Amino acid sequence: MIDLENQNFDPTITPKASSGNEGVPGLLVDGVFWYWPQSITEADIKERSVKKKIDKWLRRLVLAFSLFTLLSFILGIVLYFDLQILVLETWLTPNPFFSFLWVSVLSFCFLFYLNIVAKNSGHKMPKTNLAILGEPTYIPSVDAIERRRDIADLLRADAWEVLDEAFDIAKQSGHKYVTIIHLFLGALAVPSTQLMLTRLDLTFDAIKNPLRRKMSAMPLGETEFSTEVKEILAKALKNSLLNERSGISVVEIFIEAYGSSEFLKELLYSVDINEQEIKNVVDWIRIHEKLIARYNTFKKAAGFKPTGNMNRAYTAQQTKFLDSVSADLTREAVRGGLPMLIDRKTEMAQLLRAIEGGGQSVVLVGEAGVGKNTIISGLAELMVEEKVPKLLQDKRLIELSIPHIVSAEGGRGAHERLLYALQEVQMSGNIILVIDSIDQMVSVGGEALDLSSVLAGELEKGYTFVIATTSPREYTASIEGTMLGKQLQRINVLEPDKNSAILVLESKVGIIENKHRVVFTYDAVEALVDLTDRYVHEAFLPEKAILVAKEVALDVSKRGPEWAKVTRADVETIITQKTNIPISKVTAEEGAGLLQLEERIHERMIGQEDAVKAVSSALRRARTELRSNDRPIANFLFLGSTGVGKTELAKTTAEVYFGNEESMLRFDMSEYQDQASIERLIGGVDQAGLLTEAVRKNPFSLLLLDELEKAHPDILNLFLQVMDDGRLTDGTGRTVDFTNIILIATSNAGTQYIQDEVEKGTDTETIKEHLMEVELRGIYRPEFLNRFDGVMVFKPLSEPDVIAITYLMIDKVRAKLEAKGIKFTATDEAIYGLAKKGYDPKFGARPLRRVIQEQVDDAIANFLLTGQVGRRDTLVMDASGVISVEKAEEL
Known part of the structure; x- marks a missing residue:
């Protein structure tokens, strides 16, 4: 129990007024008023506790006694092996060892009886039309209502624990009422809630002080249940009904207590837990329970569904060949071996309508990883439970393997094998056929074998119903407009939204946790969806989040102890490793570095303060x-x-933000001066675009567009869309994400004007304003220029700038030689000499690079090739620009 005694409550805080609702709260379900009529006493709590302990020990004793008597019988058989066990007279002859056997059997039967009684001890949840289920209501008195029931009859064991714990906390604190706060504390104290707290990464210490202050304001007196708690129980009943639960559990009480208290919402928000997170964690707990319950449900349903190929009426035909080239999904569903379907109500409704209509077959069209096959798995489970239209009841869902059809004899005879399989489907009369990636049937095999016409012909007869899958791209290229496409009704399966993807991931992490012995927090699950959606562009939700979850779990299991928590930080670490993008929270050290970006950039380049500051x-x-x-x-x-x-x-920016200069994608726009160049950039039906493919493969890069003014106007329109929407559609219809790109365009437009005005001493802002209003208007449209976050004017380099750049270039030469163990020095006079030769106001620092290559790099290369310089030697460049070697002392 949570200990709230001796917490030094402040008695000066004024108690808050109670709820203004009058009467008895409850929920009306099909004319029956469900409410909480009773009060709990300490005796009731002790009685339930004693009964629970007696039941627990009774079960243990019966189990131990059953095992003891069974072992005694086995021991007797071993010691007296001459007994003729298979002879009837042996069993009819009195023998103490056989008495042990019968006593053991009776004991196991009694244990089984106890389990049945415990399972059916509570009342079944009332059945109702959920669409017309109202809100909890208050009535003046229940005496006038004939049809009324006690909510206590629907409480599960863990819900009783919550109420007992809440009452005990209020009683020990001397509080007059058991309130929502007590209910919340009671829920936290129940062992079954601990997993929820672990998922939320919440500890009681993080919230205990505000709870102390809140409870200090509560009135004292003889403890009883408050009206608000009774209303919470009515809300919990409604929540249970809406979620098709078998009873009211701690989960429903917890979520309704939280949702009804602004104080609790603000309390958890103060520790970074919001309402959506609470809801998703509750759903996570329910999903876990459903995974267990559905296994038992399918096992039970399997008793009524034929386990072989025959239907219940024994009218189906055997399908020996089909069975050799397919998998029975309904049989897998009976075994509980298919993934759980989360959400997708719209797509499932469309699918069932199409089947029930008895018309065209169906093709599910969606990207890889969005859940097309899971929808089919969900259909198989509904068929096992017989929760499908009559047309699907007593049917098998069979997935045909196209590779198995074409694999034999290099594809020869594939038409005949497919036709034979389809004939078996028709003769059986109880099969719905599934074909994954139906586009494989078009031009398959080494000899461009086309099976689609065979299938289309059979579908046209109307005796076979097929559920197929394919991707949007393959549907357009291979299915749409063909004979096969005319026989298939398209149902689009889109990537799930983030919240649905979170629920899907929650249904998958249990297996991952058990495999790697880790525990995922909700923050980690949310981060997996958020960050993969934003940074992983080669796959789709929920599959990409599931794949990264496996990587994260493996990484944490290697680094941490068994059953270590997987947090958001662990997810960020893996995403950063995969993308080379820093996405974790900014540390103090990194924060200091970010504040000094200008200094870091100026370590590589000289001047251009405005541009450096903007970047x-x-x-x-x-x-x-x-x-x-x-x-x-x-x-x-x-x-x-x-x-x-x-x-x-641009290079420096790529190195600072993305880690290296290689993260820069460079396009010379002088090569894209005609309209036909658009296809080179974004691709066509048969080829990938240079730009879109580069960004798709390197979505975290700096995109440099050199000499932008030379590009065709239609190409500028493409980049207008990129700057506006952060995306671009390539020639194949794929959307390429540009939201993690730094786009830098360079232009020589207005160069002469810039040089002239700088010589006159005109300030940068005036130059920039004139460029935007006059010089650039004839080249770029105003709406295009307005999409740039900054238009930077780079001033011509002065002589001091070129001298400073010369020092930087010589430093790079020095660093390369130091890697070889060779020292290099240059006098200031030598630096000035190089700068003077390399300075050209018209071409900036470009001539300087050539001068250094000719006078420095070439001379050093000759020394290295002739062996005149070695490790520990020093190269010296004097004032005249001549480089000499100073040999190191012998070791």
Whole structure:
């Protein structure tokens, strides 16, 4: 029990007024008023506790006695093996060992009887039309109502534990009423709630102080149940009915207590737990219970459904060949071996309507991993439970394997084998056929074998019903408009929304947890869906979240103890490793680095303060999640003449944010000057686009568009869409995500104007304003320019800038030689000399790179090739630009 004694409650806090609702709260179900008429006493609690202990020990004693007598019988058989067990006279002859056997059998029967009694001790939940089920209501008195029932009859054992615990807490605290707070505390104290708290990563210590203060305001007196708690029980009954539960459990009481108290909502919100998280964790607990219950349900249903190929009326025909090239999904459902279907009510309703209509066969069209096959599994389970239209009752759901049909003899005879299988389907009369990836039937095998016409012909006769699956791309390319396509009714299966994907993942993690001996928190499950949806673009929900969950579980199991918690941070670690994008919370050390981005960038480039500042600010916004998630991270237009640092800033940005310069995708827009170039960028029906494919494979990159002004206007419209929506549709119809791209376009437009105005001393803002209003208007449309987060004017480099750049370039040469164990020094005069030779106001630093290659890199390469310089030696460049070797002392 949660200990709330001696908590130093503040007696000065004024108690809050009680609820204004008058009368008896309850729920009206089909004319029967369900309410809570009784009060709990300490004697009631002790009585239930004693009964529970007696029942527990009685079961143990009966089980032990049963095992003892059974073992005694076995021991007798072993010791007196000459007994003729298979002879009737042996069993009829009095023998003490046989007495042990009969006593053991009777004891097991008694134990079985106790379990049946316990299972059926409570009343069954009332049946009602859920669509017309109303809200709990208050009535002045129940005496005038003839049809009334006690909610206590519907409470499960763990619900009684909650009420007893809540009453005990209120009683020990001297409180007059058992309130929602006591009910909440009682739920926390019940062992079956501990898994819920683990999922929420919630401890009592995190919330105990506000609870102490809240309880100190409660009135004192003889303890009884408050009206609000009785209303909670009525709400819990409604919740149980809506969720088709077998009784009222701790789960319903917990969720209704939480939902009815603004204090509890704010309390849990203060520890980062919101209402949706509570609801999803409750659903998680229910899913776990359903997974256990449905196994028993299918086993029970299996007793009424034929386990072989024959229907109940014994009118079906044997299907020996079909059985060799297929799998029986209804049989798998009976064994509980199919995945649980979560949500998908719309798609299932469409599927059942199509089947019940008796018309066309059906094709489920959706991307890989969205749950097409799980919908079919859900149908198989409904068929086992006979919760399907009459047309599907007493039927088998058979999945035909196309690879098995075409694999024999290199595909020869595949038409005949398929036709024979379909004939068996028709003769059997109790089969619904499933064909996964039906597009495989079009041009399969090494000789472009086409089986679709065979299937289409049989479907046209109307004797065979097929449920098929395929992807949108394959449907368009192989099915739509064909003979086969005309026989199939399309049902789209879209990627589930995030909340549905969370529920699906919750149904899967149990197996992952047991395999790797870890426990997933809800934060981790939510992060798996959120982060894979945002950062993993080569797959679809829920499959991609499930795959990453397995990776995370494996990683945690290797690093931590057995049954370690899997948290959001663990998920972020794996996603970061897969994408090379920092997505965890910003640490103090990283925060300091982000604040000093300008300094880090200036370690690689000189000048251009405005551009460096704008880029740094964009990166800080992106890292702290303050940017819009439906656009690229940032869109920049760099204006200026060649060699002033536009490309260098782009490279530096790629290294700082994405980890290395290789994360930069570079496109020279001078190669895309005609309209036909669009297909090269986004692809066509038969080829992938250079741009879309590069971004699809590298979704976390810097996209550099060099000399943007040379691109065709229609291509500029493509990038207008990218900057606006963060996505682009390629030639095959796939949507490519650009929301994790930093887009930088460079342009030489207005270069002469920039140079002239800088020489005049005009400030940058004035230059930029004139460029936007005059110089660029003839090249770019205003709406295009307005999509850029920043238009940066790069000033021509001055002589001091070029000298500083020369020092940076020489430092790079020094670093390369140090890796070989060779030192390199250059005098200031040598640096100045190189800078003077490499300075050109028109071409910026471009000539400087060539000068250093010719006068420094070439000379050093000659020394290395001729063996004149080795480890520990020093290369010295003097004022005249000549490089000499200073040999190191001998060891």
